[in-house]
Amino acid sequence: xxxxxxxxxxxxxxxxxxxxxxxxxxxxxxxxxxxxxxxxxxxxxxxxxxxxxxxxxxxxxxxxxxxxxxxxxxxxxxxxxxxxxxxxxxxxxxxxxxxxxxxxxxxxxxxxxxxxxxxxxxxxxxxxxxxxxxxxxxxxxxxxxxxxxxxxxxxxxxxxxxxxxxxxxxxxxxxxxxxxxxxxxxxxxxxxxxxxxxxxxxxxxxxxxxxxxxxxxxxxxxxxxxxxxxxxxxxxxxxxxxxxxxxxxxxxxxxxxxxxxxxxxxxxxxxxxxxxxxxxxxxxxxxxxx
Amino acid sequence: xxxxxxxxxxxxxxxxxxxxxxxxxxxxxxxxxxxxxxxxxxxxxxxxxxxxxxxxxxxxxxxxxxxxxxxxxxxxxxxxxxxxxxxxxxxxxxxxxxxxxxxxxxxxxxxxxxxxxxxxxxxxxxxxxxxxxxxxxxxxxxxxxxxxxxxxxxxxxxxxxxxxxxxxxxxxxxxxxxxxxxxxxxxxxxxxxxxxxxxxxxxxxxxxxxxxxxxxxxxxxxxxxxxxxxxxxxxxxxxxxxxxxxxxxxxxxxxxxxxxxxxxxxxxxxxxxxxxxxxxx
Numbered sequence: 001x002x003x004x005x006x007x008x009x010x011x012x013x014x015x016x017x018x019x020x021x022x023x024x025x026x027x028x029x030x031x032x033x034x035x036x037x038x039x040x041x042x043x044x045x046x047x048x049x050x051x052x053x054x055x056x057x058x059x060x061x062x063x064x065x066x067x068x069x070x071x072x073x074x075x076x077x078x079x080x081x082x083x084x085x086x087x088x089x090x091x092x093x094x095x096x097x098x099x100x101x102x103x104x105x106x107x108x109x110x111x112x113x114x115x116x117x118x119x120x121x122x123x124x125x126x127x128x129x130x131x132x133x134x135x136x137x138x139x140x141x142x143x144x145x146x147x148x149x150x151x152x153x154x155x156x157x158x159x160x161x162x163x164x165x166x167x168x169x170x171x172x173x174x175x176x177x178x179x180x181x182x183x184x185x186x187x188x189x190x191x192x193x194x195x196x197x198x199x200x201x202x203x204x205x206x207x208x209x210x211x212x213x214x215x216x217x218x219x220x221x222x223x224x225x226x227x228x229x230x231x232x233x234x235x236x237x238x239x240x241x242x243x244x245x246x247x248x249x250x251x252x253x254x255x256x257x258x259x260x261x262x263x264x265x266x267x268x269x270x271x272x273x274x275x276x277x278x279x280x281x282x283x284x285x286x287x288x289x290x
Numbered sequence: 291x292x293x294x295x296x297x298x299x300x301x302x303x304x305x306x307x308x309x310x311x312x313x314x315x316x317x318x319x320x321x322x323x324x325x326x327x328x329x330x331x332x333x334x335x336x337x338x339x340x341x342x343x344x345x346x347x348x349x350x351x352x353x354x355x356x357x358x359x360x361x362x363x364x365x366x367x368x369x370x371x372x373x374x375x376x377x378x379x380x381x382x383x384x385x386x387x388x389x390x391x392x393x394x395x396x397x398x399x400x401x402x403x404x405x406x407x408x409x410x411x412x413x414x415x416x417x418x419x420x421x422x423x424x425x426x427x428x429x430x431x432x433x434x435x436x437x438x439x440x441x442x443x444x445x446x447x448x449x450x451x452x453x454x455x456x457x458x459x460x461x462x463x464x465x466x467x468x469x470x471x472x473x474x475x476x477x478x479x480x481x482x483x484x485x486x487x488x489x490x491x492x493x494x495x496x497x498x499x500x501x502x503x504x505x506x507x508x509x510x511x512x513x514x515x516x517x518x519x520x521x522x523x524x525x526x527x528x529x530x531x532x533x534x535x536x537x538x539x540x541x542x543x544x545x546x547x548x549x550x551x552x553x554x555x556x557x558x559x560x561x562x563x564x565x566x567x568x569x570x571x
Contacts, residue, residue, distance in 0.1 A: 011304005038460050101369065174433035194545035250534075
């Protein structure tokens with residue numbers, strides 16, 4: 001299975017909209033939403049069936065048994081995450097606890113234990129296509145681990161599929177790194193703003209770590225022509241394929257709000273995405289020959 | 291302790307305009323602080339172009355194994371919950387996934403493990419006209435920006451004035467770190483079903499912390515606004531509606547701060563500032 005990952009560094013540049021369009025155009029049989037902090041792809045993929053749900057456990061969290069605790073405070077002194085507080089008794093703030101187990105180890109009274117705690121949910125839609133997604137519980141850490149689970153769930157259920165389309169998350173940190181593992185090609189959706197350019201350069205650096213093929217498309221290119229040209233020049237200088245320009249299009253907003261993909265209606269942004277899709281497929285296939 | 295008020299600007303979804311709102315509020319206020327907590331993809335400095343007064347490295351502790359002392363018991367490997375240690379002929383560290391808990395050094399019976407500093411990014415303090423800026427940048431390839439965010443927030447502890455905090459997107463631990471001590475939260479939302487869905491998530495988070503909040507509806511166009519409907523259904527105050535406007539889009543995409551330019555709709559930002567000041571005073 002080939003994996004195409006859609007990334008951007010900066011949020012809100014159009015990853016999900018483009019992922020949704022690619023899924024339609026490719027009639028994709030396998031896709032996933034790796035933005036487990038703020039998943040949105042399910043809002044436009046229109047699956048009729050209910051998904052199968054699975055609890056996701058991150059790392060266990062520490063728990064202090066007040067009956068056993070003798071109040072020495074060693075746990076609080078040893079915790080690097082500031083997760084243990086004292087107010088009449090010592091207690092763990094589970095949002096800050098990373099589950100390292102140091103407090104359990106250090107406690108002379110054996111009052112601390114690590115307990116499994118749900119940190120989110122995994123969803124699997126499986127009918128004519130396989131769609132793997134998840135939602136991290138608010139305030140939980142370990143989103144990278146959940147992303148890895150989303151991808152594992154996708155791969156296990158769609159082994160025979162030629163191409164998987166994966167919607168990534170913003171940023172360059174642990175969830176993005178987890179989504180990049182095993183990916184053949186990253187399509188970066190850039191925005192022609194000073195922020196968009198800065199963030200694009202950082203995500204390209206991160207994606208290069210993983211040796212994936214990289215292509216860039218420019219969304220809302222007509223917001224700033226000069227910056228659009230800067231992005232194209234940057235790509236040319238760095239030997240990165242620039243696979244197209246997509247215009248700002250208010251028709252895209254209304255299509256999304258109807259739960260439709262922009263390639264299902266005749267609009268400027270949808271037509272531009274079709275061109276981008278064609279070029280991406282070409283690059284992916286070229287890789288197969290090589 | 292300083293007597294500052296912290297106004298946290300957040301949104302579940304990325305790209306809704308957090309930086310636009312926080313930068314313009316800080317610039318419109320008298321003497322204020324602007325904190326850029328999006329250390330993975332910081333953008334605030336592109337607008338303020340601050341004169342940097344101070345820059346410091348942020349580091350975390352990682353284990354350093356003295357192979358002459360190591361007895362090969364693998365206690366450290368077994369203890370590490372994050373699988374950051376493995377054992378071949380000697381202990382191997384995957385430093386990118388180390389959480390710096392210090393457990394391995396603690397459990398080593400041979401005292402073969404000490405902790406050394408590893409730089410994960412920088413924090414910089416700068417000034418741009420009336421605004422003092424505090425920002426940070428995480429090195430690419432690092433997993434977590436939290437140590438850098440903690441450093442940024444630490445800086446303003448003893449400072450006075452209004453502090454505008456530009457958050458990273460999402461609702462994960464990294465966002466919680468920024469809103470824990472907020473005096474007021476501004477949620478920025480886009481007029482799409484994506485925007486409304488992520489607004490709902492981040493609103494739940496703010497409720498969890500029991501923080502007062504209001505919503506800025508950004509990029510408003512004619513027609514349906516699912517985010518606006520969500521606010522109405524849940525009785526959330528809409529602080530201001532910023533219409534989609536090519537002029538603002540262009541200013542913003544060039545890294546210009548609207549309230550420092552002659553932008554036609556600047557009263558939007560001033561009315562937002564007044565509303566916020568009313569709540570936090």
